[in-house]
Amino acid sequence: MARKASIWxxxxxRAAAQGVKLSRVQVIAAYPITPQSPVTEKLSEFVEGKExxxxxxxxESEHSALxxxxxxxxxxxxTFTATSSHGLAYMHEMLHWAAGARLPLVLACVNRxxxxxxxxxxxxxxxxxxxxxxxxxxxxxxxxxxIDSIIQAYKIAESxxxxxxxxxxxxxxxxxxxxxxxxxQEDVDRFLPxxxxxTILDPANPKNYNLVTLANPRVNAEGVLCHGYxxxxxxxQEALQNSRETITTVGREFGELFGRSYANMFxxxxxxxxxxxxxxxxxxxxxxxxxxxxxxxxxxxxxxLGLRVFRPFPxxxxxxxxxxxxxxxxFDKNISYGLEGAxxxxxxxxxxxxxxxxxxxxxxxxxxxxxxxxxxxxxxxxKSLLSLKEGDLNEEYxxxxxxx
Amino acid sequence: xxxxxxxHICGESSPAVGEAGKTGEWRDSFPVIDPEKCLLVxxxxxxxxxxxxxxxxxxxxxxxxxxxxxxxxxGCGICAQxxxxxAITMVREEGLCLDxxx
Amino acid sequence: MQDYYEIRWHxxxxxxxxxxxxxxAQAAYLEGYQGVTAAPSFGAERRGAPVSASTRIATQTIMVxxxxxxxxxxxxxxxxxxxxxEVTSGLVRGGWLIVNSWRHPKELALGxxxxxxxxxxxxxxxxxxxxxxxxxxxxxxxLGAFIRATEAVSMASIEKAIRxxxxxxxxxxNLAAITQTYEITKLEKIK
Numbered sequence: 150m151a152r153k154a155s156i157w158x159x160x161x162x163r164a165a166a167q168g169v170k171l172s173r174v175q176v177i178a179a180y181p182i183t184p185q186s187p188v189t190e191k192l193s194e195f196v197e198g199k200e201x202x203x204x205x206x207x208x209e210s211e212h213s214a215l216x217x218x219x220x221x222x223x224x225x226x227x228t229f230t231a232t233s234s235h236g237l238a239y240m241h242e243m244l245h246w247a248a249g250a251r252l253p254l255v256l257a258c259v260n261r262x263x264x265x266x267x268x269x270x271x272x273x274x275x276x277x278x279x280x281x282x283x284x285x286x287x288x289x290x291x292x293x294x295x296i297d298s299i300i301q302a303y304k305i306a307e308s309x310x311x312x313x314x315x316x317x318x319x320x321x322x323x324x325x326x327x328x329x330x331x332x333x334q335e336d337v338d339r340f341l342p343x344x345x346x347x348t349i350l351d352p353a354n355p356k357n358y359n360l361v362t363l364a365n366p367r368v369n370a371e372g373v374l375c376h377g378y379x380x381x382x383x384x385x386q387e388a389l390q391n392s393r394e395t396i397t398t399v400g401r402e403f404g405e406l407f408g409r410s411y412a413n414m415f416x417x418x419x420x421x422x423x424x425x426x427x428x429x430x431x432x433x434x435x436x437x438x439x440x441x442x443x444x445x446x447x448x449x450x451x452x453x454l455g456l457r458v459f460r461p462f463p464x465x466x467x468x469x470x471x472x473x474x475x476x477x478x479x480f481d482k483n484i485s486y487g488l489e490g491a492x493x494x495x496x497x498x499x500x501x502x503x504x505x506x507x508x509x510x511x512x513x514x515x516x517x518x519x520x521x522x523x524x525x526x527x528x529x530x531x532k533s534l535l536s537l538k539e540g541d542l543n544e545e546y547x548x549x550x551x552x553x
Numbered sequence: 554x555x556x557x558x559x560x561h562i563c564g565e566s567s568p569a570v571g572e573a574g575k576t577g578e579w580r581d582s583f584p585v586i587d588p589e590k591c592l593l594v595x596x597x598x599x600x601x602x603x604x605x606x607x608x609x610x611x612x613x614x615x616x617x618x619x620x621x622x623x624x625x626x627x628g629c630g631i632c633a634q635x636x637x638x639x640a641i642t643m644v645r646e647e648g649l650c651l652d653x654x655x
Numbered sequence: 656m657q658d659y660y661e662i663r664w665h666x667x668x669x670x671x672x673x674x675x676x677x678x679x680a681q682a683a684y685l686e687g688y689q690g691v692t693a694a695p696s697f698g699a700e701r702r703g704a705p706v707s708a709s710t711r712i713a714t715q716t717i718m719v720x721x722x723x724x725x726x727x728x729x730x731x732x733x734x735x736x737x738x739x740x741e742v743t744s745g746l747v748r749g750g751w752l753i754v755n756s757w758r759h760p761k762e763l764a765l766g767x768x769x770x771x772x773x774x775x776x777x778x779x780x781x782x783x784x785x786x787x788x789x790x791x792x793x794x795x796x797x798l799g800a801f802i803r804a805t806e807a808v809s810m811a812s813i814e815k816a817i818r819x820x821x822x823x824x825x826x827x828x829n830l831a832a833i834t835q836t837y838e839i840t841k842l843e844k845i846k
Contacts, residue, residue: 156684158677158680158681158684158691158693183699249563250563250564251563269698269699270697270698271697310562318720320694320695320697320698321694321697321720322720324694324695324697325692325693325694325720326677326680326681326691326692326693326694327680327690327691327692327717328684328689328690328691347562347563348563348565354567355567355568356565356566356567357565357566357567357568358563358564358565359563359564359565360564360565360566362564366556369559369566369567369569369572370567370569370570370572371569373558373559374555374556374559375556375559375561375565375566376556376559376561376564377556380555380556381561381562381563381564384562388562432720433720435718435719435720436718436719436720436721438718439718439719518697518698520721520722522721522724523719523721
């Protein structure tokens with residue numbers, strides 16, 4: 150167990166900044182955007198006040214912010230950036246680049262809706278829209294999980310050379326204060342070893358990284374058969390496929406040292422006897438537990454599956470956890486237009502071929518900061534139970550909890 | 554045989570002779586130097602070296618006189634173009650040329 | 656000690672409603688409550704515009720992340736805001752409405768089924784010179800009225816929170832404002 154820890158009352162952004170500081174990040178490049186700005190402000194204060202021995206590089210855009218982190222990571226620095234919404238969208242090209250170059254960056258995405266129309270409030274469309282860039286995505290339910298996830302993110306990323314995005318809900322967490330156990334620096338130092346880059350730039354042994362790589366493998370000047378583009382892409386997929394082991398091991402080690410275990414890819418709440426399961430991601434998973442309390446009082450056996458790691462998606466674990474359920478109600482703070490909420494699609498995909506017979510219902514909630522109340526989740530579950538009773542088993546598209 | 558043995562996890566190469574293949578095979582004409590005209594030879598001190606600087610395949614040595622590695626010279630003719638003393642001329646490759654086969 | 660408080664703060668941008676919400680959360684944690692949260696109303700705040708904030712205080716860890724709908728305490732930093740219905744909206748029966756006003760609670764004639772406390776925090780702050788950028792800052796002072804009415808946290812915990820949040824030069828004046836406002840708070844309980 151950790152020797153020293155202290156409880157601070159922190160909002161999510163300050164929790165994130167503390168996590169970055171404790172991880173002894175060496176290069177920070179970020180561009181301010183609501184609701185992420187206080188993270189960058191706090192970090193620049195740390196650097197200015199010499200509390201954190203890092204270079205803070207002010208840039209003119211998010212694209213440049215991630216380009217700076219990419220370059221700094223290549224030459225061996227531990228880096229951090231944070232953004233939201235349009236800022237993350239603007240980073241899109243560099244997100245692909247960082248993952249393809251296998252650089253262990255850590256990025257905090259303070260989840261915010263994307264325009265048009267303009268909106269600065271919370272939903273998860275921004276990070277969900279980046280799910281295919283090859284980054285690991287971890288979602289925090291509360292501010293404790295923000296600081297803990299950032300520290301773990303470095304260990305995960307640097308073990309397998311895959312970048313990690315730590316996502317947390319704008320305002321709902323970023324601007325809401327709550328008690329946070331801030332680990333002691335010496336304990337974090339024991340947990341997180343220094344970064345060892347796989348790309349060493351050395352004038353005595355010059356290298357060319359991420360060069361033009363053709364479709365087919367080729368033999369280099371030393372006669373070694375080198376990857377073509379597709380082999381490198383396969384390796385990235387393989388790294389994410391195999392990352393479950395690393396993520397859960399790092400989470401377990403974290404628990405042993407700090408008393409808060411992250412040994413599972415998702416949070417389980419009363420799934421043991423549940424035949425109705427609510428699925429939600431981020432802070433919504435907290436509200437879902439309140440909804441489950443209400444439904445339990447009404448006599449329903451309801452549990453909550455709070456998604457934590459969205460990429461890699463824990464298909465097998467999810468299928469096992471939902472084995473006994475007859476109804477799964479998935480709430481999404483995002484929408485894959487023309488289909489359904491992204492987490493609902495993933496849940497369905499996880500159950501395919503696993504002989505889970507649950508009916509799956511999807512509700513789109515909380516877009517652009519629309520408040521999602523426990524009673525609304527309760528209503529949605531009750532409505533789903535009713536349609537189940539009436540034998541109405543399949544809905545092609547999700548239902549929206551809005552005023553249309 | 555797979556590519557795992559290269560042990561790279563991202564695109565990677567080291568600068569090396571022949572990293573782009575045997576580019577000498579691309580050549581349809583080759584550079585010929587007239588030392589009488591070359592400024593380096595005439596002054597006998599490191600001076601011009603524009604051919605060395607401009608060669609896209611780095612096959613020209615920084616020596617007096619220059620040496621051209623014909624295994625990798627692709628015959629592009631840039632050295633002939635850039636030479637201020639017109640000391641380099643491009644000469645058609647003989648051997649496997651059209652009039653022999655046709 | 657009541658198990659659970661949902662407090663909603665109403666003020667104008669610049670009056671410090673959000674800071675007050677945070678100080679109270681911190682004081683409550685120091686008091687021994689396990690669950691505390693403090694949040695602004697989400698979005699852009701502008702000086703002078705009506706703003707709100709919330710504090711939740713509980714003996715257990717707080718799971719609710721949605722906004723407060725049915726507060727059991729509403730604190731109003733500027734009594735001119737009482738003209739807006741949303742200020743008292745959802746205030747539960749038997750809850751507290753705490754208003755920065757020179758009037759007696761009876762004079763507010765709100766007629767709801769909740770208790771009312773009033774204190775002229777503005778006068779306390781102007782006489783102490785608790786003025787920032789031209790505005791009398793009543794956000795800490797009103798905490799005195801909050802303690803007096805609800806007894807949810809002790810003066811000692813508030814003092815600790817103030818000492819953690821403020822620089823040494825600011826502590827005394829803020830503590831004086833809280834104590835003086837506590838003294839002059841008038842309470843009117845429903846039967």
